[in-house]
Amino acid sequence: MLGKIWKNYGQLPSSVEYTKEDVLQHPVPEHVAIIMDGNGRWAKKRALPRVAGHYEGMQVVRKITRFANELGIKVLTLYAFSTENWKRPKQEVEYLMKLPEQFLATFLPELIEENVNVRVIGNRSQLPEHTRRAVEKAIEETKHNTGLVLNFALNYGSRAEITYAMQEMAKQVQQGDLSPEQINEEVVSSYLMTKDLKDPDLLIRTSGEIRLSNFMLWQLAYTEFWFTDVLWPDFTEQHLLQAIAEFQKRGRRFGGV
Numbered sequence: 608m609l610g611k612i613w614k615n616y617g618q619l620p621s622s623v624e625y626t627k628e629d630v631l632q633h634p635v636p637e638h639v640a641i642i643m644d645g646n647g648r649w650a651k652k653r654a655l656p657r658v659a660g661h662y663e664g665m666q667v668v669r670k671i672t673r674f675a676n677e678l679g680i681k682v683l684t685l686y687a688f689s690t691e692n693w694k695r696p697k698q699e700v701e702y703l704m705k706l707p708e709q710f711l712a713t714f715l716p717e718l719i720e721e722n723v724n725v726r727v728i729g730n731r732s733q734l735p736e737h738t739r740r741a742v743e744k745a746i747e748e749t750k751h752n753t754g755l756v757l758n759f760a761l762n763y764g765s766r767a768e769i770t771y772a773m774q775e776m777a778k779q780v781q782q783g784d785l786s787p788e789q790i791n792e793e794v795v796s797s798y799l800m801t802k803d804l805k806d807p808d809l810l811i812r813t814s815g816e817i818r819l820s821n822f823m824l825w826q827l828a829y830t831e832f833w834f835t836d837v838l839w840p841d842f843t844e845q846h847l848l849q850a851i852a853e854f855q856k857r858g859r860r861f862g863g864v
């Protein structure tokens with residue numbers, strides 16, 4: 608029974624609907640992070656190839672980005688490809704690596720129109736040239752935008768990020784530009800790929816999986832989690848409203864009483 612409660616945690620009876628006005632009565636989370644899971648399962652349920660789920664998932668990225676911007680959310684971080692995803696079948700990885708350029712070719716003009724600022728965290732050097740070029744063009748063309756920060760985690764792994772930060776700090780100490788006594792949580796955060804962003808206030812994970820999957824392990828220390836069985840391709844504005852409404856009901860204590 609407990610497992611059932613956990614697995615449906617955050618998935619309210621369909622009778623409970625929220626409106627945008629309901630949610631705008633209270634402060635919305637400034638930074639929302641989403642692990643967009645369930646794309647392959649969505650396709651399998653429909654006897655479609657897995658890549659059909661990824662394609663459908665990409666349409667939801669556009670819809671939720673637009674709605675997050677409307678709600679006044681400041682940062683939306685989307686876990687698009689993890690360092691572990693390279694283990695997937697070659698054809699699937701090749702398809703996934705084409706999605707950024709496909710998404711941007713279709714939606715970059717709209718994102719620019721809506722003042723969205725596209726950023727990427729992850730190791731871009733290991734991406735195919737065509738993927739990297741598309742992403743860097745979007746970063747460049749939106750770098751002055753002051754609206755929603757749309758932050759894609761692409762070839763991202765939190766342990767790799769933290770390990771790289773430690774190596775960089777060790778180099779600074781070795782060069783005499785940093786002393787061990789100076790290293791505190793603020794300095795560590797400044798060596799991470801998210802150094803210019805506040806930590807996520809709300810983490811959403813779809814498809815019923817209840818784990819972090821090597822995502823923003825340092826940054827999520829005080830983040831509220833909202834899990835839902837909904838598969839990412841089926842995720843709607845109403846689900847985002849439900850997650851935010853639940854977030855607004857919780858009293859965050861950041862470790863205090």
Ligand SMILES: CCc1cc(N2CCCCCC2)n2ncc(-c3ccc(F)cc3)c2n1
Nearest residue numbers: 643661664665687688703706707710742759
């Ligand atoms: C590289 C893997 C990947 C997968 C993917 N999926 C598939 C898996 C998750 C569901 C969403 C659709 N999307 N959707 C948008 C992007 C994207 C990334 C960077 C960027 F600058 C613009 C768009 C994306 N990237």
